[in-house]
Amino acid sequence: MKKLIITEKPSVARNIADAINAKNRKDGFIEGDDYVITWAFGHLLQLYDVKDYNQELKGWRLEYFPYIPNEFKYKIKSSDRNREQIDAGAKKQVDIINALLLREDIDGIIAATDDDREGQIIFDEIALYLDIKKPIERLLLNEWTNDEVKKGLQSLRSNTEMGSLQDAGFGRQLADWLIGINLTSVATVKYRADESIKVLNVGRVLLPTLKIIYDRDKEIEAFKETSYYKLVSEFKTKEDSLFEGVYQENESEKFETKDRLELLQKELAEKEARITSKKVEHKKEYAPYLFNLSNLQGYITSKYKGWTSDKVLKTAQTLYENKLITYPRTASSVLDESLIEKAEKVLNAHKKGRPFESDIVFHTSKRVFDSKKVESHSAIMPTYVLPRNMNSDEKIVYEAVVNRFLAQFMPVAEYEETELVIKIDSELLEGVFLSKGKVELNDGWKKVEKITSKEITLPHVEDGDTVFVHKSSVNEVKRKAPKYHSEKTLLREMENCGRKYKEDDAEEMMLAVLSGFSIGTPATRAETIKKLKDVGYIEIRGKSLACTELGKMMVEKFPVKELFDLEYTGKLEKTLADIEKKKFSKTDFINMMIEFVIKSVNDVKGAAGFGAHTAIPDDVEVLGLCPECNSPVVESPKAFGCSNWKNGCKFTIWKDDKYIASFEKQVSPEMVKLLLQNGRVGFRGLKSKKGNKFAAYFYYGKDENTGRYNWKMEFID
Known part of the structure; x- marks a missing residue:
């Protein structure tokens, strides 16, 4: 068998x-x-x-x-x-x-x-x-x-043991179907005013990602260029060595106006200064953590022209299928401790013949091996299989993975940082000058990734030494506008659910244990960015991403605001991760999504259209506001209708309405005004089929099942 x-x-x-x-x-x-x-x-x-x-x-x-x-x-x-x-x-x-x-x-x-x-x-x-x-x-x-x-x-394990993983997968799939099918359909029907727009795509991951780009675009639009000023002095030692210092007051070197700094500059001319403090620190710089998919995509797209995160993923997937690297769709930046023996075997295979082979020493540091910080899959690393034939794209991604792996077992980079505090004896100069220098002592792991550090050397001076002001200048510094998102920065914000981050070790390790609280997964984020471009919501300018007009309209006018809320979307992704961990049930999740979709569809149906409302000529009377989209209702030869009809609003009250005519009444401008203002209009002297007179209120209400407006009557006692 x-x-x-x-x-x-x-x-x-x-x-x-x-x-x-x-x-x-x-x-x-x-x-x-x-x-x-x-x-x-x-x-x-x-x-x-x-x-x-x-x-x-x-x-x-x-x-x-x-x-x-x-x-x-x-x-x-x-x-x-x-x-x-x-x-x-x-x-x-x-x-x-x-x-x-x-x-x-x-x-x-x-x-x-x-x-x-x-x-x-x-x-x-x-x-x-x-x-x-x-x-x-x-x-x-x-x-x-x-x-x-x-x-x-x-x-092998029984497939029945995969029940929670299956539930999370099907939960994701069904939720995306419910949101995508229902809201894409109603949004397209409701808002499509321009025949060139075929479909308005709505998605659980698509829209919050669009919102990240939109928010950055708005920051750039709102930015107003301003300047601050710095006072920079060049000092000379007794041995005629020169070095720079920047003036600080209250630990800040930035001054909003230059008047005072120009006064201080005059005071500085040919003054003596004294070194009041000299601090020398020996610092270590550790290699960046192993790549997860988002960091690999960010690294490649920022370093090489023409690369997208989708291309990085596809190339990494090919390397994986060719046995050259481990599973690429991972969110972890460290390895599971069970891989220690395997990692040593891989290291021995890859270090041979390298110019820095003697520097490579295997170790089991928590910076590399830490099971507590692994989420489903370990970080990306090479396998022991050595490549034979790779194309140029595969070489770029493969070498990045190999070098990052080798860097973990190279010596730590070390440098010496010196800080001088310089004081001038003057009543006007309340602050001090600060001067910093950096000297590389051991480039360590940087040899692998060919990183060169910029050195700033300071002359040999000691605490208490006298130096002299050689020259000074007041420099204007223009504050820079925020940069447009690149794929690297967008991927990081998707991974971190839009929360602000700093590129330091503590943050990177925090990302390794986010437990799913993010937008999308490592496997889907590249596809999401590509789809945003394909559906016309964003455009790519070099390495920058920016919203199109259609993308801006989606963010500003689509009424289901939860889908733009990064925290809401992050919670949905976290819930899927919790289903995988048996902390939440698929049934409860789907029921929650069904309720959300029903409410959202009704919100879209009742919202205003996308395009600008039709301009109303000065000589046309506005009778009230449309209950569907809040646009002006005006009179036409045959009806009273919404002026926003070009954008899909169908609210109309026909002048020859048969129901109203059956009571021997006509739909008039005055009647429509009262109806739109009060939600109802009253009539007296109405005749029944038997000829009896009565009074009643008439309501023009929407049937939620059919979406059509119908008249309803309520007798007045």
Whole structure:
């Protein structure tokens, strides 16, 4: 009997086949003595669209939404070229997998998709769709080297143990469907005034990411250029050595006006000064932590032209599938302690022949190995497999990963920092001059990443020495506007949920244990940035990202503000992480998302349109404000309607309304004014069908089920 292994991609299937010496290659699978290996192409299946549940809902209309299926169903994914057709390659592979499942000589299944929640559901979708009855085991690997594959096949786990990971994956998928399908549909119908705009995309991760870019754009727009002033003096020692000092008062070197500094400058001419303090500190600079995906993407996109975070991910994924690096879609910056022995083996393979080989010493510092700070997957590191053929893009990413790994085991960089405090004996000069110098003592790990440090050398002086003012200047310094987001800074804010950060060790370690409180996941952030560009919400200018006009309109006018709230979105992502950790149930999460979607759809239906309201000529009377979008209601030849009709608002009261005419009344401008002002209009002297007279209030209300406005009547006693 044999086991059927199902992988996420053909390349992974080939890696497993190589490890177990399976050589019989057939159409859609590889067969060996004990295993048959087949594959998916990522997701072979997708959730039903609304029209798949009910063909009557094929066209997008406001009254069709919110749409919440009683049961979520799957189908073979659609073709990328024609969404109305099934992807022929996906259908063929599903049929191959199904045929293999039915073979009598196969008595068990091994799920070998990626070890994360997305990889889990890529397999589980297939298992549910094909109704697999045979026992299912799970292969969990962080790399696809021969040694790891063989070891993994000896320590399989039951797929039932993956229940919480499955719940988190399906929870993410269903939540994104509920939000994306419902709100993209109603937003497009409600706001599409320009026929060039085909679809207004709404997404759980898309909109908060757009908001980060929008906020930075607004900061730049609001920035007003201002200046501050500094007083800089050049001092001369008795040996005629020169060095600079900057004047400070109350520990600040910035002065808002230059008048006083110019007065002090005159006072300084040819004055003697005294060194009142000399501090020399020996400092250490540790290597940056190992890469997680976001940091790798930020490093590459900021260093090399033409790179996007999506390109970095795809290149890293290729290196992973070629057995050269470990799993790239990780949020961790350290390694699990169980990898100590493996890391030493990898280090020994990669240090050979390096010019700094003798400096590399293996150690087990917590800066490298710390299981408490690993979230699902360890940091990215090379494997022991050495590359043979790589293209130029693969070399860039691979060398970055290898060098960052080697840097961990190089000596710490060391430098000496000197600070001089200089005082001039003058009543006007209340403050002191400060001078700093830095001298590299040992470049250590910087040799690996070819980093050169800028040195500032100071002359040899001691506390109490006299120096002389050589010359002084008052310098104007213009405050710089904030910079547009780059992919590097955007990825960091997505990872940190928009909270401010500093690029220091403590912060980087904090990021390693955020426990999911972020926007998106390492695997999806690059795709989100790409989609923002593809749907027309942002544009890329060199390495800078900025909102388009459409993107600005989405942020400013789309009424579901929770989807722009970074904290709200971070909490949703944290909830998915908690489902994975069995701290929250998938059912409760989906129910919460259904309530959110129902409310949000109704908010969109009742909101104002995107475009500017139609200009109302001075000679046209405004009768009131539209209850749908708050735009002016005006009279036309046949009706009283919303002036915002071009942006999709359909609020209309027809002049020849048959219901009002049945009471022998007409819809007049005065009636519409009262109705819009008070929500109702009263009539006396109405006649019933029997000829009896009565009085009543008339209301023009919206049916929440159909979205249409209807008249309702209430008798007046």
